[in-house]
Amino acid sequence: MREELRIYLTLVIASIRARMEYKASFLFLFFALLVYYLAQVGVIVIVLTKFGSIAGWTLGEMAFLYGLMVFSQGVTTVMFGSLNEFEGQIISGDFDRLLVRPLSPLLQILSSGFEISTVAHLFIGTTALYFGSKSSGVEWTLLKGLYLPVVIGGAVLIQGGLRLGVAAVCFWTIRNRSLVHMLVYSSKEMIFYPISIYHWGMQLLLTIAFPLAFINYYPSHYFLSREGADLLFHPFIQYLTPMVGAAVFALAYLLWRLGISRYQSAGN
């Protein structure tokens, strides 16, 4: 296991160095990503300057909500980014090559995916979390400080598990591009906003069937010391992110194992 971890880290560093090869282009892309995300944030800021708050969430609280999502997404792309391109490896037959190497195929795929967008995510996420907790007056206790990485870990497991599950669908269908688009990218837009703005049916869906709300909405209640009057469930739900993360990831991993065991190459 320790040997596997060492190989995994070596491969991650190699992929980071490959992306850093062209520095000017790297910086320009970073800048473009900032503009892109600023536009996204701009939508929320304009709404808030015009109307004051969204479902009782002020600018600082919305920033914290957004920061938690973007930061955990940044960590997710470091570890699970390449899974979104998994379809390509199945179609080309490249995946077969990984099966004969003496390292778990999953670890080999996971180690190849460093993206520049990751840096932008971490940067924007940190800024939003910092500004958000300052502006909404979060009192950082030792417990909150210790719990933040745990929550981010849980959020990463939710998003990583989602990507793993969607990638595993390829073992049956070969293609999954549209599914990636819908379940990984578009669905995320739902949690830019506090989910209490949605119909209760949708809140239920985002909590139980497709638990994106645990990435940022529920844990934010704890950090921002919100009363929880807008919660559909018992306030205890704000502590459940790590458990939900573990469950989602375990389910996705089971699906992945099941897929691999019945995988037949598309041939090449």
Next chain:
Amino acid sequence: MIENVGAIKNGVMARSKGAEEKLFDALERFPALSLYIKFAFKAFQRQLAYKFEYFVGVVNGLIFIFIFTSLWKNIFSNSQATESVGFTTSGIVSYAVFAMIIRISMSQDDLGVMGKIRTGAIAMDMIKPFNFFGVTLAENVGGTMFHWFTRAAPILAVCLIFFDVSLPRHPVNYLLLAVTWILGYLIYFMVNWLFAMLAFWVIETFSFQLMKYGMFTLFSGGIIPLDFFPDFIRPAVAYIPFMYILYVPTASFIGHISPAEALGFIAFQGVWVATLGLASVVVWRAAQKKLIIQGG
């Protein structure tokens, strides 16, 4: 069962092919235009090939409509400041729905031209006896017609049933929509064209695409109507082309702006079409001189 579906599909294909040929025969009488209409038709057919993509496109559109109608309903039911913003609750909900439908109706294949430039395949288009700008526009119009029938229309139907919106009654609104949509679409197409032309000069065009997409999201009116921008930004937004793409058609159609105001906006749209059209031609000429194909 599966064979049945195949047979039915083949039957439909055969019939539509007959109709297509008849149309092309009729078009032979107008040689100058017929070429471009054929390209539009082919692009329409190509779109038919991707069924699952299509389904996801529709669901994506509905997700966005759901998010923003929920957002506005929540804000407008809680906020005291809503009387001064010029929208009623049902007004802003129909804005969100129709802005998204109009956005979905506009087909966006801006990577096509860019890819052709990068791979050098554009050389083949340049030696053919037609205007590449015209052909690209025709292909995009074909894709757009497809989007109107297969994405915008079903999404509209779902929204009319579930989202508590209604279509305007007055024919003037539809006339204004037709004019502002066509002008807005031309602006949209030419902005994309100009960004695609960047590929002649720089290799890393993805960054420019990202910035364009960001500005489009924020300033086109697809999500936030111009009215909600802070006073110090609003005049600046009126001087970039994006708001003429979605805000003007949507606001005219739902009657948020009066027909007289809409006419003023149409004049501005006309100015933008002329300006961007001129820029497109100039840049295309310069690009042809600049072009060096790297091998073949």
